[in-house]
Amino acid sequence: MDNLPPxxxxxxxxxxxxRAVRGVMILARAAGGAGGGIVQSTGAVFDGDSGRRYAGAVERVVAATTSAVATVEEGDQLRLMRIRTKRHELIITPDDKYLLVVLQDPQ
Known part of the structure; x- marks a missing residue:
């Protein structure tokens, strides 16, 4: 894992x-929109294969949504995504270099 700034x-x-947060993950954004992989994560939910599955799914969703936003409104940018399922809520904050992913219990 990379050394992150303090x-x-x-x-x-x-x-x-x-209390409600199950895990936090930072993903690197590689050039050309390809996934750069997990930089750092906390929480058992993001350990091992589960973390890699979440990372891949988040990268695909962000890429598709970013493309959709750009298609609908030229020059607009994706800033925050909240995805709620029966069990969890994902909060995704894209940046030029990283994706911040927070998985929490819905409140």
């Missing part, structure tokens, strides 16, 4: 401390 480490720790 402010990102602090954000990871702060987010992970919330």
């Amino acid at each position: 402010e990102i480490e602090a954000t990871l720790a702060r987010l992970s401390a919330y």
